[in-house]
Amino acid sequence: MSEILPKFNSTFSIDCVVFGFDGGELKILLIERNEEPFKDWWALPGNIVGEQESLDQSAARILNELTGLSNIYMEQCYTFGDVSRHPQGRVVSIAYYALLRLGGDKAVKPISTYAKKANWIDVKDLPKLAFDHKEIFETGLEKIKRRIKHQPIAFELLPEKFTLTQLQNVYEVILSKKLDKRNFRKKMLSFGVLKDLEEKQQGVSFRAATLYKFDKKKYAKLFGKEISF
Amino acid sequence: MSEILPKFNSTFSIDCVVFGFDGGELKILLIERNEEPFKDWWALPGNIVGEQESLDQSAARILNELTGLSNIYMEQCYTFGDVSRHPQGRVVSIAYYALLRLGGDKAVKPISTYAKKANWIDVKDLPKLAFDHKEIFETGLEKIKRRIKHQPIAFELLPEKFTLTQLQNVYEVILSKKLDKRNFRKKMLSFGVLKDLEEKQQGVSFRAATLYKFDKKKYAKLFGKEISF
DNA sequence: AATTTTATTTGTATTTTTTATGTAATTAGG
DNA sequence: CCTAATTACATAAAAAATACAAATAAAATT
Numbered sequence: 001m002s003e004i005l006p007k008f009n010s011t012f013s014i015d016c017v018v019f020g021f022d023g024g025e026l027k028i029l030l031i032e033r034n035e036e037p038f039k040d041w042w043a044l045p046g047n048i049v050g051e052q053e054s055l056d057q058s059a060a061r062i063l064n065e066l067t068g069l070s071n072i073y074m075e076q077c078y079t080f081g082d083v084s085r086h087p088q089g090r091v092v093s094i095a096y097y098a099l100l101r102l103g104g105d106k107a108v109k110p111i112s113t114y115a116k117k118a119n120w121i122d123v124k125d126l127p128k129l130a131f132d133h134k135e136i137f138e139t140g141l142e143k144i145k146r147r148i149k150h151q152p153i154a155f156e157l158l159p160e161k162f163t164l165t166q167l168q169n170v171y172e173v174i175l176s177k178k179l180d181k182r183n184f185r186k187k188m189l190s191f192g193v194l195k196d197l198e199e200k201q202q203g204v205s206f207r208a209a210t211l212y213k214f215d216k217k218k219y220a221k222l223f224g225k226e227i228s229f
Numbered sequence: 230m231s232e233i234l235p236k237f238n239s240t241f242s243i244d245c246v247v248f249g250f251d252g253g254e255l256k257i258l259l260i261e262r263n264e265e266p267f268k269d270w271w272a273l274p275g276n277i278v279g280e281q282e283s284l285d286q287s288a289a290r291i292l293n294e295l296t297g298l299s300n301i302y303m304e305q306c307y308t309f310g311d312v313s314r315h316p317q318g319r320v321v322s323i324a325y326y327a328l329l330r331l332g333g334d335k336a337v338k339p340i341s342t343y344a345k346k347a348n349w350i351d352v353k354d355l356p357k358l359a360f361d362h363k364e365i366f367e368t369g370l371e372k373i374k375r376r377i378k379h380q381p382i383a384f385e386l387l388p389e390k391f392t393l394t395q396l397q398n399v400y401e402v403i404l405s406k407k408l409d410k411r412n413f414r415k416k417m418l419s420f421g422v423l424k425d426l427e428e429k430q431q432g433v434s435f436r437a438a439t440l441y442k443f444d445k446k447k448y449a450k451l452f453g454k455e456i457s458f
Numbered sequence: 459a460a461t462t463t464t465a466t467t468t469g470t471a472t473t474t475t476t477t478a479t480g481t482a483a484t485t486a487g488g
Numbered sequence: 489c490c491t492a493a494t495t496a497c498a499t500a501a502a503a504a505a506t507a508c509a510a511a512t513a514a515a516a517t518t
Contacts, residue, residue: 008280010239010240010241010280011239012239012241012310012321049310049321051237051239051312051319052312053312054310054311054312055308055310055311055321076307076308078305079284079305079308079323081241081278081283081284081323082283082284083280083281083282083283090280092241092278092284092321092323094308094310094321163466164466164467165465165466180506180507180508181466181467182467182468182469182507182508183505183506183507185467185468186468187504187505204464204465204514204515205463205464205514205515205516206463206464206465206466206513206514206515206516207464207465207466207467207512207513207514207515208465208466208513208514208515209465209466209467210466210467228457392495393495394494394495409477409478409479410494410495410496411478411479411496411497411498412476412477412478414495414496414497415497416475416476433485433486433494434485434486434487434493435484435485435486435487435492435493435494435495436483436484436485436486436493436494436495436496437484437485437494437495438494438495438496439495439496
């Protein structure tokens, strides 16, 4: 492959903006770096792509190493390639965002050697980030803001069974605006992709709400018909 | 940068889906390759990213080498990184799409050594393409189909001065569906981003239509307010 | 047991946007 | 002057988005 080799050292990496929804707040998973450059800084989880890995596989691996989870919803987001974005050479980074259900058993288990620890941090309260990770985060947040209006990604952030109020909270936090309960409910139900589980919320100290789940089959039947939230 | 170097040969390239609108048809710019692999095949124009080039700069350079044009509307589209997408090694390709005004002076001048010639080819009549370029093209087409509904990109495909009918043609071809003239006109004008030039089309053998131009300043004032076509 | 607290649940009128359709006006060419 | 082709304008009907208030259920408190 002589003719396709560049004349300079270069490589490519994956960085992940991992969103979780917890306690009514939108959070992302950050690691504290254990290596230079940016040792002791907070950064997005990321790594070099392996020789026999596709980009998607690499992103899934990185997330698995960090959380122990697999089959997480991930999408490629944008590729960052400024000449000097990495102080030690030319590194092009393909950013992914991931959405996952928090709470309960889904604990974070930091495994990688390059990370001291990993924390969920509220997106409204982020520390300074290493490299151009601030920009990557912002791009990821913009993407999900757009996508939540047309695609059923909100459900990825909620437990399997959820109430309409919980669902509304996800929309409100991501879109940063209050929504009307009655109109939200009406519209959401009108899409016909929510299954009424005929089951009530447990352990709340007030009237329990009905639980719903997202019905993937019914959604698939809409066949790309635009949902416009 | 020892620790960030991968243990295997790899590089990254840019591939461009260059859209043009001509004679009522949507076309893309293809080159006929002059080198192995895929010698004599049609392919998207692309190249290796230079050491001191950002990705955006590289995309602009490639398009300039091919057309002689600069200041062309380009956007990053998606990054393709399957392990075996390039027969000679690991090459990750960052795809861009470009939109440009055809007709008149904007002739294509093939310069690169790796291309025998370059042609504008109707997207409805594409030949077999080298590498995974078919997939890249389809991704680019999907992107502009989505984007044209919310962003003023149609104007990039038209001359500075255009009629509402020409504009409607762009929408019809990209969205692959007929639109109602009266409703199209009403809606398009309602956005308030078209400037009536108080000037008529020339050299037509029927009633001449009014010429308009896209008013970037007025559009900027909308400040991200969603246009929904 | 009655009362208070908290959150769920439901309906309707109004406005805005989208869709559908009719018809007159303008221009070139025969 | 008449025809053909296209632009240009108006309005009604349907659908979707928005604004807005009161009753109900369950648990906690007194």
